[in-house]
Amino acid sequence: MPQTLLADAANLLPDLVALRRALHHEPELGLELPKTQAAVVAALGGLDLEVTLGEACTSVVAVLRGGRPGPTVLLRADMDALPIAEPAGLEYAATNGNMHACGHDLHTAALVGAARLLHARRAELAGDVLFMFQPGEEGYDGAAVMLAEGLLETTGTTPIAAFAIHNGPGERGVFSTRPGPILAGNGRLQVTIRGAGGHGSQPHSARNPVPAVAALAGALQTMLTQRFSVFDPVVLSVTQLFAGEAVNVIPESAGLGASVRMVSADAQARLGEEVRVFADGIAAAHGCTAEVDFTLQYPVTVNDAAATKHAIAALSTLLGAERVIEIPTPVMGSEDFSRVLAQVPGTYLFLHSSPNSVNPATAAVNHSPHVLFDDAVLADQAAALAHLAMSTLAGR
Numbered sequence: 206m207p208q209t210l211l212a213d214a215a216n217l218l219p220d221l222v223a224l225r226r227a228l229h230h231e232p233e234l235g236l237e238l239p240k241t242q243a244a245v246v247a248a249l250g251g252l253d254l255e256v257t258l259g260e261a262c263t264s265v266v267a268v269l270r271g272g273r274p275g276p277t278v279l280l281r282a283d284m285d286a287l288p289i290a291e292p293a294g295l296e297y298a299a300t301n302g303n304m305h306a307c308g309h310d311l312h313t314a315a316l317v318g319a320a321r322l323l324h325a326r327r328a329e330l331a332g333d334v335l336f337m338f339q340p341g342e343e344g345y346d347g348a349a350v351m352l353a354e355g356l357l358e359t360t361g362t363t364p365i366a367a368f369a370i371h372n373g374p375g376e377r378g379v380f381s382t383r384p385g386p387i388l389a390g391n392g393r394l395q396v397t398i399r400g401a402g403g404h405g406s407q408p409h410s411a412r413n414p415v416p417a418v419a420a421l422a423g424a425l426q427t428m429l430t431q432r433f434s435v436f437d438p439v440v441l442s443v444t445q446l447f448a449g450e451a452v453n454v455i456p457e458s459a460g461l462g463a464s465v466r467m468v469s470a471d472a473q474a475r476l477g478e479e480v481r482v483f484a485d486g487i488a489a490a491h492g493c494t495a496e497v498d499f500t501l502q503y504p505v506t507v508n509d510a511a512a513t514k515h516a517i518a519a520l521s522t523l524l525g526a527e528r529v530i531e532i533p534t535p536v537m538g539s540e541d542f543s544r545v546l547a548q549v550p551g552t553y554l555f556l557h558s559s560p561n562s563v564n565p566a567t568a569a570v571n572h573s574p575h576v577l578f579d580d581a582v583l584a585d586q587a588a589a590l591a592h593l594a595m596s597t598l599a600g601r
């Protein structure tokens with residue numbers, strides 16, 4: 206059966222490449238992707254699916270009912286692009302100032318392919334497949350919007366498993382994943398230190414917040430190694446400093462901004478409070494006070510151990526074990542698919558997709574204007590998604 210699935214997917218390849226290139230040519234941003242949504246609805250046309258369009262965003266939710274009753278499996282594609290001007294060169298390059306530089310055009314086309322493959326096999330399916338076409342992954346939390354609109358209740362039963370495949374650079378056709386944390390959580394830290402302003406010539410009669418912020422910016426790295434295990438890494442980059450208007454004026458306040466990444470729920474939960482205690486102490490040492498605001502943007506994306514073992518075995522059967530790699534560490538990017546995996550056990554996988562003409566070791570990465578994805582991977586990507594759903598519903 207895997208051979209038939211791969212052969213059927215190969216037959217779909219020209220259609221999937223055409224869809225991917227059409228999406229690539231007109232990338233849209235954020236939660237409002239009307240053209241992309243219309244293209245997905247058109248591409249699903251003719252299939253016996255229950256299609257629902259989002260109200261709070263331009264999502265597409267489609268349900269395929271299997272021939273026999275059973276549980277639900279969720280498959281997800283994100284559909285939005287980035288505000289990056291695409292360099293000219295590709296015949297289907299975007300010209301509207303946006304770019305599918307994260308491969309979401311491939312995700313979308315591959316999920317359409319999976320819907321077609323599964324539709325052709327629906328009589329054999331013991332259960333339903335829920336297709337999640339999501340806008341707003343790039344910082345807009347589209348997954349949360351779809352969950353709030355009742356995504357997981359669409360078929361009548363909460364999905365028993367959820368899968369997503371993300372294209373990235375690297376040797377074409379190789380899948381990689383791991384059980385446990387696969388992507389970091391990310392958050393934004395803002396610290397404001399308040400002192401008492403004054404004349405630059407008389408710091409002793411003021412409370413200068415600038416040395417306090419300077420001390421904090423460096424000392425935060427030390428705090429991380431003292432408060433978090435080295436085996437539970439936290440990455441904190443101070444990326445903004447705010448202070449002062451004139452060299453002869455001590456300002457009332459100063460501040461910093463930092464980007465934070467972590468790979469455990471514990472670090473995610475403790476980070477804001479640890480920084481608050483530490484910043485309070487440093488501010489107090491300078492006669493100042495600190496205000497700390499830590500906002501988690503996307504939580505850690507955690508792969509379920511059993512679902513991931515299943516996914517690795519299923520894709521090894523489909524494509525050969527040499528094409529499925531278990532990676533030792535998480536990747537420090539972030540994803541709102543974490544929202545789905547917080548409620549449904551499942552697996553997030555990478556599909557390495559650099560063209561053969563590019564050295565995978567030095568290939569441009571996602572979000573670079575120079576990143577290239579070979580859409581020849583779309584047949585196997587669609588087959589992989591379909592096989593993950595079918596094998597899960599078949600309980601093997």
Ligand SMILES: [Zn+2]
Pocket residue numbers: 307308309342371
């Ligand atoms: Zn992405």
